[in-house]
Amino acid sequence: MATSRHSRRLLRTTTAAVFAATALLVSGCSPGGGQAAPDAAASPGRAHDAGAEHATPDDASSVLAPLPPGIPAKLRPYYDQKLSWHACGVSGFECATMKAPLDYGKPGTGTDIKLAVARKKATGPGARIGSLMVNPGGPGGSAIDYLQQYAPQPAAVRARYDMVAMDPRGVARSSPVQCLSNKQMDRFTQTDQTPDSAAEVNTLTTAYRDFSKGCEARSGKLLGHVSTIEAARDMDMLRALLGDKKLTYVGASYGTFLGATYAGLYPGRTGRLVLDGAMDPALDSRTVNINQTAGFNTAFTAFATDCIKRKDCPLGNKSAEDAGRNLSAFFKKLDAHPVATGEARKLTESLATTGVIAAMYDEGSWPTLRQYLAQAQKGNGRGLLTLSDSYYERDAAGRYANQMYANPAVNCLDLPPAFTTAGQVRAAAPAFRKASPVFGEAFAWAALNCAYWPVKPTADAHRIEAKGAAPIVVVGTTRDPATPYTWAKSLARQLSSATLLTYEGDGHTAYGRGSDCIDTAINTYLLEGTAPPKNKRCT
Template identity: 50%
Template structure:
């Protein structure tokens, strides 16, 4: 059972994990003694802190929401040059005087305060990725951007240190993630359905109040509250992967509030879930073929020198792990599901390809430890404990955002031939990963539609031609449908483009953020240049 809807909307943060399999983001928590308070749902808006100095502009803000925009926020030092705070938002924007939730936020002030432009909100994707951990990681933006903007990391509702969705224990999550990704036979099919239903039931049991209100539209409204609280009249934003969807929805909800939005590794909001998943599965298979082609040119490639034969060998070996898992670590064996997850990790960034070659060499020799470690990085599992609730949040958001996710196991099975033909390696895994939404206790609140953001300032959409997680066609689609969208292209591999090996891309994004200048139409940058 893949933990999220395919590999869709996965964050751009994989590049931050280093080849020694130390999870950099896991080491970027709030400093000891200064942690953001655990989020909770409060019973009434009386929990607001009163009135701060008026934000730059409250024009158009409904009267019932103005107290949220004007709330006092108490920032405290939390190490590494960051300040931490908790911001209140209504649980239900249709009932702003009702229950209140907390949003965890960190801020790193601009290093050049004399020339400060404003606040730059950051989202790494997911959905479920922690904006706090992302902001506290190195290399998120250039030094030039960090000089002129306060960097703002926040955990969206449902995520991490904000009001968070919780579903499974660590042991239950281990079981959930180890279900065969391509079930065969009655027993495996029953296990697939049972685990999907159990996951949904446990989310309802532990997070019933929050689940109806974790969709992207509500998260976008939270961003506007943050904009107001931070005193900015316009929103400045860098969103990657799913973060592009969040940014696009914000622009559609608040077009007059758009300042400068960078949407890197874009998702096309007009596509159905099935279109998204099928396209993404195809893109992951294409990335895998490119990896095998590269491997064939390397000395000692475990897949040999014939690309088609190498792909066949890999598929046969992975399929065999279902019945015969191999040793992984001191307590676990490497089965088919986690092997495929570990392989998928390397598709996000070609810098991981040497690690995947080494992991497969060990795996073919009966040692699954390296590939298991790569899967653990993807799943944010350290020392037997899942360091975040990203898996739970991912399903919670996607099942609410997409009413066309799977409605039954029979529906998944009906689509299998299409997925198998388009993506022989990853297709079945992506198709079956939608099943928990069939049992989801909350009705989806939106439908796929074109996002136009009519009247918004120019928005920069960035796409990578061989991006497996957010295929390039999605960036083209989003840039076209946005009334003020402009497409910047990187010709290269891997997920997202900014600060991933192209000086041309980095310069274009920085110039846009710092000066508001859009690159020339049709600009294509080469990876490595």
């Protein structure tokens, strides 16, 4: 999604069904990457990284190079470890802990991290095909939570595969990144994201700096080793420990970038990959942010077009453009006069914006959004606050999940920042407002968050071709707010063996969200290995 003030690209997917992931708002998604070093033990990335031996070219035409096919001797102990499985969580699930080097450039030096994994074995009928690894996006979404909540669907796939998940490094149960206390996070989420004066700009940039300092103080060296490249290398280790010669994988939203990165690094070990709600790794941060701003504008226009046809539309009944102006006016009113919510926190402009953005991920949320907007206009902001809290993963006790900390940690490591000064944001703001008159200003300022990150990025924008990989299915939704359809088309063109599967509709991601056409095509691919026909379109 795209509004969190600390998240340059927080990509969530909706949890409508098994692979409609746990989407995250992203104010710009981030592909992280880098050229592979000659020695597979070294971390692909920029030369300033202690573990890196090969710098990434600055231009986006650079291609992610595969790692050597063999397993380096220094990594062999990690690939030879034995997983000790035990019953956990929901009935039928097993969990284990996997050891991985903190720094792939320095394996075996005593600095390791523990990664949590879970699985649910195939139950049949039918012969077991292998393991199917899933990732719900984020970055920062817990794959294990997702797996345990949604693994029973779809039944045909579930019957033939062991369903497997690993919380990526820095996420949830896997050496989680920590940044702020819950009370500090409450204050952070209420910071004005559309500053109207020099004083308000200073308040916002101070909030970004304090957030970054908190992450540095609470997470230390871990912050330099939570990149997508490293997470993909962890996935290969898990693949081997599960006994699979090739990786079978379904990734949603940011999970598509993680999966594509795996294919780029290990094309010969790539099996059946589904990349749903695709990201484009060839884009720099600023372009990503502009594209995503336009994507949310497309989603809001679809919502507004539907809303004005209904008697209960709280944004009027004239036109989608007029509805947008009315929503902007409502946000401006909240900026000056936040409304009550029934608790100590009031509904501020920033929280209301986040609540509206959250509802853009799934058209099934539109009726709820109409209701909550109407209530807020009458002075009751509880509903929109609830939507905002769900986006931020804040529970009823005021506790925040790790996702909002892991997200910027990965994002700011994967790509150089979109902006480094407030002046750059002001100069770019007109382009953001053109992309989205309603959300553009907020998204522009949200893109400043990585400017103050304590760890330098270890990669840059790049293409992923994965030459030699088995057929890959890239899925794009035409009116996807968080990962615009153009990104899916671009990724499908980059990947040498990809087929583009298109869903003509609304919402973020397509698999498991109600289209029999999409689900049948993907299930057939996973079960039989047959990719959909070229340029297949579904409704």
